[in-house]
Amino acid sequence: xxxxxxxxxxxxxxxxxxxxxxxxxxxxxxxxxxxxxxxxxxxxxxxxxxxxxxxxxxxxxxxxxxxxxxxxxxxxxxxxxxxxxxxxxxxxxxxxxxxxxxxxxxxxxxxxxxxxxxxxxxxxxxxxxxxxxxxxxxxxxxxxxxxxxxxxxxxxxxxxxxxxxxxxxxxxxxxxxxxxxxxxxxxxxxxxxxxxxxxxxxxxxxxxxxxxxxxxxxxxxxxxxxxxxxxxxxxxxxxxxxxxxxxxxxxxxxxxxxxxxxxxxxxxxxxxxxxxxxxxxxxxxxxxxxxxxxxxxxxxxxxxxxxxxxxxxxxxxxxxxxxxxxxxxxxxxxxxxxxxxxxxxxxxxxxxxxxxxxxxxxxxxxxxxxxxxxxxxxxxxxxxxxxxxxxxxxxxxxxxxxxxxxxxxxxxxxxxxxxxxxxxxxxxxxxxxxxxxxxxxxxxxxxxxxxxxxxxx
Amino acid sequence: xxxxxxxxxxxxxxxxxxxxxxxxxxxxxxxxxxxxxxxxxxxxxxxxxxxxxxxxxxxxxxxxxxxxxxxxxxxxxxxxxxxxxxxxxxxxxxxxxxxxxxxxxxxxxxxxxxxxxxxxxxxxxxxxxxxxxxxxxxxxxxxxxxxxxxxxxxxxxxxxxxxxxxxxxxxxxxxxxxxxxxxxxxxxxxxxxxxxxxxxxxxxxxxxxxxxxxxxxxxxxxxxxxxxxxxxxxxxxxxxxxxxxxxxxxxxxxxxxxxxxxxxxxxxxxxxxxxxxxxxxxxxxxxxxxxxxxxxxxxxxxxxxxxxxxxxxxxxxxxxxxxxxxxxxxxxxxxxxxxxxxxxxxxxxxxxxxxxxxxxxxxxxxxxxxxxxxxxxxxxxxxxxxxxxxxxxxxxxxxxxxxxxxxxxxxxxxxxxxxxxxxxxxxxxxxxxxxxxxxxxxxxxxxxxxxxxxxxx
Numbered sequence: 052x053x054x055x056x057x058x059x060x061x062x063x064x065x066x067x068x069x070x071x072x073x074x075x076x077x078x079x080x081x082x083x084x085x086x087x088x089x090x091x092x093x094x095x096x097x098x099x100x101x102x103x104x105x106x107x108x109x110x111x112x113x114x115x116x117x118x119x120x121x122x123x124x125x126x127x128x129x130x131x132x133x134x135x136x137x138x139x140x141x142x143x144x145x146x147x148x149x150x151x152x153x154x155x156x157x158x159x160x161x162x163x164x165x166x167x168x169x170x171x172x173x174x175x176x177x178x179x180x181x182x183x184x185x186x187x188x189x190x191x192x193x194x195x196x197x198x199x200x201x202x203x204x205x206x207x208x209x210x211x212x213x214x215x216x217x218x219x220x221x222x223x224x225x226x227x228x229x230x231x232x233x234x235x236x237x238x239x240x241x242x243x244x245x246x247x248x249x250x251x252x253x254x255x256x257x258x259x260x261x262x263x264x265x266x267x268x269x270x271x272x273x274x275x276x277x278x279x280x281x282x283x284x285x286x287x288x289x290x291x292x293x294x295x296x297x298x299x300x301x302x303x304x305x306x307x308x309x310x311x312x313x314x315x316x317x318x319x320x321x322x323x324x325x326x327x328x329x330x331x332x333x334x335x336x337x338x339x340x341x342x343x344x345x346x347x348x349x350x351x352x353x354x355x356x357x358x359x360x361x362x363x364x365x366x367x368x369x370x371x372x373x374x375x376x377x378x379x380x381x382x383x384x385x386x387x388x389x390x391x392x393x394x395x396x397x398x399x400x401x402x403x404x405x406x407x408x409x410x411x412x413x414x415x416x417x418x419x420x421x422x423x424x425x426x427x428x429x430x431x432x433x434x435x436x437x438x439x440x441x442x443x444x445x446x447x448x449x450x451x452x453x454x455x456x457x458x459x460x461x462x463x464x465x466x467x468x469x470x471x472x473x474x475x476x477x478x479x480x481x482x483x484x485x486x487x488x489x490x491x492x493x494x495x496x497x498x499x500x501x502x503x504x505x506x507x508x
Numbered sequence: 509x510x511x512x513x514x515x516x517x518x519x520x521x522x523x524x525x526x527x528x529x530x531x532x533x534x535x536x537x538x539x540x541x542x543x544x545x546x547x548x549x550x551x552x553x554x555x556x557x558x559x560x561x562x563x564x565x566x567x568x569x570x571x572x573x574x575x576x577x578x579x580x581x582x583x584x585x586x587x588x589x590x591x592x593x594x595x596x597x598x599x600x601x602x603x604x605x606x607x608x609x610x611x612x613x614x615x616x617x618x619x620x621x622x623x624x625x626x627x628x629x630x631x632x633x634x635x636x637x638x639x640x641x642x643x644x645x646x647x648x649x650x651x652x653x654x655x656x657x658x659x660x661x662x663x664x665x666x667x668x669x670x671x672x673x674x675x676x677x678x679x680x681x682x683x684x685x686x687x688x689x690x691x692x693x694x695x696x697x698x699x700x701x702x703x704x705x706x707x708x709x710x711x712x713x714x715x716x717x718x719x720x721x722x723x724x725x726x727x728x729x730x731x732x733x734x735x736x737x738x739x740x741x742x743x744x745x746x747x748x749x750x751x752x753x754x755x756x757x758x759x760x761x762x763x764x765x766x767x768x769x770x771x772x773x774x775x776x777x778x779x780x781x782x783x784x785x786x787x788x789x790x791x792x793x794x795x796x797x798x799x800x801x802x803x804x805x806x807x808x809x810x811x812x813x814x815x816x817x818x819x820x821x822x823x824x825x826x827x828x829x830x831x832x833x834x835x836x837x838x839x840x841x842x843x844x845x846x847x848x849x850x851x852x853x854x855x856x857x858x859x860x861x862x863x864x865x866x867x868x869x870x871x872x873x874x875x876x877x878x879x880x881x882x883x884x885x886x887x888x889x890x891x892x893x894x895x896x897x898x899x900x901x902x903x904x905x906x907x908x909x910x911x912x913x914x915x916x917x918x919x920x921x922x923x924x925x926x927x928x929x930x931x932x933x934x935x936x937x938x939x940x941x942x943x944x945x946x947x948x949x950x951x952x953x954x955x956x957x958x959x960x961x962x963x964x965x
Contacts (some may be wrong), residue, residue, distance in 0.1 A: 076957045080821045144823065150719065208822055246775075248724060252822040261786030265936075267705060267907025270800050270837050271807035272781060274791035277832075278745065278810050281738035324729060327716025329828075334731035341729050350728035353735050354825050355816035360833060363707040365870040367907070368811050369833060371786075376817060376825060380727050405789045413822035450724020459908070479825055480720040502532065 054186040054498045061186070062491060066165075068098070068182065069178045069490070070158040070236030072140075073167045079118050079141035079207050088203050091140045092119045093291045095201050095308040098181065099123040101155030103188040104199065110219075112211035118203030120215055122222070125188065125197045131508050133196035134501065135225035135462070136184075138177030139205035139232060140171035143479045150481035164484040171476035173232045173484035176493060177201065179471060180231045183497030194505025198225055205232070208414030209453035216457045227427040227504070228458040233448065233470025237318055238486060241435035241443040243428060244468035245421045248346070250451040251390045252354070252414035254451040255398070257283070258372045263359070266299070273369075274405035277358035280373040286401055287351055287377075294351045294379070296393040297400070304383045304420075306347050316444065319442075327475045332378045350380045357359065378414075380449060381440050387415035416453040425465040427505055434499035435469065438492050469500070511643040511955045518643070519948060523622075525555070526947070527615040529597075530624045536575050536598035536663050539837035545660050548555065548597045549576045552658055555638065556580040560645040560655065560931055567676075569668035575660030576603075577672055579679070582645070582654045588965050589884075590653035591958065592682035592919070593641075594664035595634035596689060599626035607938035609807035621941040630689045633950060635686050636928060640954030651962025655682055659911070662689065664939045666910040673918045684884040684961070685915040690927025693901060694775050695943060698892040698953070700885060700926035703904040704912055705803070705877035706838035708847045709811070711868040714740070714859070715829045720816065723826040728893035730826075731862035734815040737830040743858055744808055744834075747830070748794040751808045751836075753850040754857070756917065761840045761877070764806055773901050774799045784931070803904030807837045832952075837906060873908050881921045883964050891956035895949050900926075923960045 052060070077091035078084040092109045100107045104123035111119055118141060126133070145155040145168050153159040156170040165175070187193040200213055200223070216223060235242045259276035262270070289295050306314075324341050325333050333346040344350075354377065359370030379390055391412060402408050422428070423445060435443040448468075458466050471493035477483045509517070534548035535541040549566045557564045561580035569577055575598060583590070602612040602625050610616040612625040622632070644650040657680070659669055673680060692699045716733035717726070747754050763771070779796050782790050792801040801807075811834065816827030836847055848869060860863050879885065880902060892900040915923045928950040934940045 080819070080823060083819070093633045144817075144819070146817075146819075147720075250724070250824065252824070259787055265907065266807075266808045266809045266811060266835060267707070267837060267905075269785055269802065271801040271805055272790055272792050273785050273787045274789075275810050277813050278741065280813070281741040281810070284735060284738040285742040328721060328726055328730050330716055330730045330862065331864065332731075334860075334862045335727055335729050343729040345726065348728055350723075352723045352727045352732050352826055353738070353815065354723060354823060355827070355831075356734050356737070356816045356830060357818040358810065359812035361812045361814040361831070365833070365835070366811060367707065367709070369809055370811070373813060374808075374818070376822070378621060378723060378822070381725060403791075405787065405791045407788065448724070449727060450722065474725065477719070478725070479722040479823070480828075482719075486583060 052054045052190055054190045054192050054437070055495055057190050057418055058182060058494045058498060060260045063162065065182045065494070068340070069175065073169050073174050076156045076157050077141045077203065078144050079204050080144050088118045088141060092121050092203060095121045095140055099199060099339065102181065102185045112204070112215050115467055117211035120203065121201040123199045125193065128194055128196050131195045131505055132226035133198060133224070134504060135198045135200065135223060135228040136180055137230045137457070137458065138180065139173060139199055139202040139229060140177065141203045141206050142172070142174070143206050152482055163487050165487055166482060167370065168483055170483050170485040171472045172478035172483065173472070175490050176231050176470045178470060179490055179493035180497045182494045183501065185503055186494070186498055193501065196224060196431060205454070208416065212454055213457045213461065214351060216461045223462060225462065228462065228464050228466045230455050230458070230466055230468045231470050232452050233329065233468045234474065235254065235470035236444060236446065236474065238473065238489065239409040239439060240318060240441060242446040243431055243435070243443050244446050244448045245423050246346070246383070246447040247419045247452055247455055248385065248449050249416045249418035250378060251381060251387045251412055252376070252378040252392065252412070254411040254413055255375045255377055256372055257411045259405070260371050263371045264369040266367040269369050274371060276406055277370050277373040279403060279406050280358065280375055283401055284353060284375055292302060292335050294349065296397045298393050299349065299390070301494055302385045302389060303349060311343065314342045314447065315348065317390055317446070334441045335371040345449040347382060349382050349385060352378055356502065359439065381418045383418045383420045386417050416451045417456060419456050419459060421459070421468070422465050427465055427467050427504060430468050430503035430507055431467045431500050433503055434496045437499055467495070509647060511647045511649050512952055514647050515639060515643040515951050515955060522639045522951070526632065529614045529635055530626050530631050531613050533613045534598045534660065535601050537660050539599050545575050545598060549578050549660060552578045552597055556656060559642045561654070569661070569672050574668035577660065578658040579655045582650065582795055585651055585653050588652045588962055589683035590655060590681070591961060592657065592680055592685040593637055593654045594657055594685060594687045594689070594915065595637065596630060596659040597634065598663050599629070599631070599661055600659045600663050603962070604938060609939055620944050623939060623941045623943055625940055627940050627942035628929040629935035629940065630929070631925070632947050633688045633927045636947055636950035637954045639951045640958065643951070644958055652786065652958055655680060669911055670918070672913045673914045677918065680919060682919065682921055685919065685921050685923045687909065687912055687915070687923055687925045688927050689909060690925045691929035691931060692927070693903065693931065695930065695946065696896060697898060698896045698900040700888055700892070700900050700905040701903050701905050703803070703840065703877045703879045704875060705906050706719070706842065706844065706873045707871055707908050708837060708838060708844045709833070709835040709869070709871035710836055710851065712832045713829055713866045713869055715864045717826070717828050719828045721826040723824045726826050731860060732826055733863055734827050736829040736860060737815065737832055737865050740855065740858055741810060741832055741952060744854070749792050753854045754851050756806065756847070759842045760806060763800065768800065770861065770902050771799050771804065771904070772797065774903070778834065801908040804839060806839050806842060808834055811835055833847060838875045839876040841876045843874055844926060873910065873913060876913050876916060878916070878925070879922050884922055884924050884961060887960035887964060888924045888926050888957050890960055891953045894956055896952040926953070
């Protein structure tokens with residue numbers, strides 16, 4: 052029995068194990084889930100060991116303050132390339148909980164989908180490469196060397212991953228890295244990602260009075276910090292949907308005509324995208340298509356707002372402070388540093404002298420553009436073509452996967468980004484789900500990828 | 509001995525009784541104090557009866573679910589006017605308890621002040637008019653008819669008072685009402701309040717996508733509802749600090765030159781006000797002073813903001829919806845109805861077609877402007893001038909006091925608002941206190957007011 056047959060024969064067991072994995076509430080953002088994240092690492096270590104991987108270790112990060120990274124390897128093909136496989140086992144918070152149709156940590160199968168927090172992002176995908184390796188090992192057909200790292204802090208922006216990779220460069224030495232945290236444009240069209248946007252995430256506080264005041268007594272006589280915050284934020288875009296931070300577009304790499312032509316092949320109409328997003332109409336930077344706006348152009352988004360009284364009813368408070376979470380998606384060749392300076396410059400210029408303000412950076416990561424011509428990319432493209440019966444599309448992703456930058460920059464290797472999430476999986480929102488046929492095709496594509504890399508050497 | 513002499517001869521007894529009154533923890537907001545509020549009503553009924561008032565009754569409100577109203581009268585001057593006197597005997601909660609220097613329900617005298625919850629708001633003031641009536645009755649010099657109502661729910665917004673007054677219109681028939689729940693600008697400058705701002709309170713929801721989305725996946729391609737909300741709110745004021753709702757100022761009664769000159773007597777510098785509010789600088793509608801801005805001009809304030817992720821850390825969510833609590837303080841002759849229409853017109857004009865929005869009205873109440881030229885107001889002004897040696901200032905309050913509207917609208921009588929609290933008494937906060945010299949001057953001023961009303965008829 053070869054690995055593909057093995058994987059097909061064990062789909063029921065694989066799915067049961069995936070459910071176990073997903074049921075662990077490994078929410079890295081919330082400190083009350085710290086023990087759950089640790090349990091997730093232990094669960095993974097057990098499974099990797101059971102698969103036959105070696106040197107399995109739960110390694111601390113951030114001097115023990117970060118979430119652990121699970122490491123494992125299998126290094127028995129002396130002359131073959133070494134593939135470092137990356138995944139993450141942490142997930143996003145689940146609020147608003149009441150919008151979930153089934154409990155977020157009770158994986159529920161309905162039609163062709165499995166519903167749960169992390170089903171798509173990215174326990175389903177991570178488990179697909181684990182089971183690919185499992186099948187190759189169980190059938191004695193693994194012809195490459197493997198190193199696996201599974202991170203527990205991707206959903207908080209991988210704050211300790213760069214330092215970890217830097218500190219463990221020898222351990223992580225490899226010829227190519229595979230990042231399985233990705234997606235494809237539609238159910239039957241696989242993709243290889245060659246670029247990712249970066250992220251710069253901030254918390255902006257505006258403080259007016261020392262403490263909350265009575266809006267009848269003081270209303271009209273001082274600058275309401277919630278109003279100031281809305282003025283600052285509304286000024287961050289102009290009428291053309293462009294970001295107004297000074298110099299924001301100066302470093303942006305323009306798209307070539309060839310690139311724009313390729314992106315235009317992406318099978319997505321504006322109507323489909325509006326339906327997927329559930330909006331009345333699309334909106335964005337003038338002069339660019341939707342595919343360009345979500346992958347190739349930088350953005351500034353409000354992620355959260357808070358001020359004053361938000362409970363039920365009418366409390367006549369004039370708030371002391373107001374807060375916004377604001378983040379920018381960066382494209383090559385913008386840098387986090389420059390964008391932070393641009394935001395600070397904007398605030399210095401526009402914040403009125405009636406209030407105090409404070410800016411806290413919560414996450415950062417530059418954009419990345421990968422080598423499309425390596426033999427490893429070819430091995431991935433062939434694996435996808437064989438599995439799906441169609442050539443993969445080369446795609447730009449709108450979000451950051453900090454690990455890609457770290458692997459590329461610190462280890463100095465090509466990174467292949469190949470994953471099986473779908474745009475409408477509801478990741479980060481309620482009722483996240485994963486399309487099960489692509490869980491199984493994912494396992495097969497990873498098996499073929501490892502086989503192709505082993506055969507090509 | 510006349511009533512004034514009597515009151516001066518009994519200051520020690522009066523103060524002892526005030527302490528008894530204040531020591532009762534009549535916190536109407538907290539259900540665990542319901543029995544205490546009832547005890548407060550019984551204590552009051554006993555004292556009013558002991559003073560010689562008749563028909564003393566503890567009347568239920570809200571079909572027994574509300575806190576009781578204490579009623580008493582003295583109706584032995586057939587041809588004289590009847591004065592309905594209003595006070596409340598409930599108080600605010602005491603948290604944060606640890607910030608109190610002395611226990612909130614152990615009245616403590618230090619220098620010229622009595623410290624305790626309710627000392628200023630408004631047991632000290634209520635007891636002052638009680639002792640004025642006591643002195644007049646004990647000296648057989650009361651020449652008007654008196655009805656007293658003491659409410660137990662003022663601090664929760666008088667939810668049952670309107671219905672109570674409507675249901676007891678015959679019982680409460682009178683020629684003028686005196687509301688003793690008020691304050692004066694400074695220790696030696698008495699005041700008569702002749703206007704109160706109204707309130708219109710809304711919750712505005714902006715909905716973009718059906719559910720929260722991943723800001724990397726969708727960012728840049730649709731109109732973020734939090735951004736739309738900030739655009740809508742920031743547009744509600746212009747660069748001159750004026751509210752831009754269409755027609756917002758059309759109904760606003762302009763201030764006369766005489767009125768502005770009178771308001772300018774208010775002893776308050778911008779520096780003092782900025783210190784009281786704890787802000788770096790004041791802000792408001794161009795062309796108006798701070799005293800005018802907080803009492804005589806309408807406002808629009810944000811009371812709360814909510815959208816997306818507001819917890820700890822960086823969640824890369826593109827929110828489905830965003831909410832603001834927004835309220836307007838209204839002045840004569842604005843109406844809640846017209847202002848709601850103006851807000852709706854603004855939103856229809858400015859909300860982009862990329863989002864849906866919904867407006868919910870949570871509270872409403874028109875502004876009130878009292879007759880400054882009635883003989884009763886003159887009686888009060890003369891009483892204050894004689895007691896303090898200075899003419900009272902005619903003052904506009906920035907907030908609403910529901911009872912004033914009820915008395916004015918339902919009973920159809922003039923209301924005289926005359927009280928003796930001070931702006932820095934710390935009402936609603938820790939270490940509330942009342943300036944004792946004005947407790948005694950308050951008793952004398954009320955005695956003179958009742959005498960003046962009796963003499964004028």
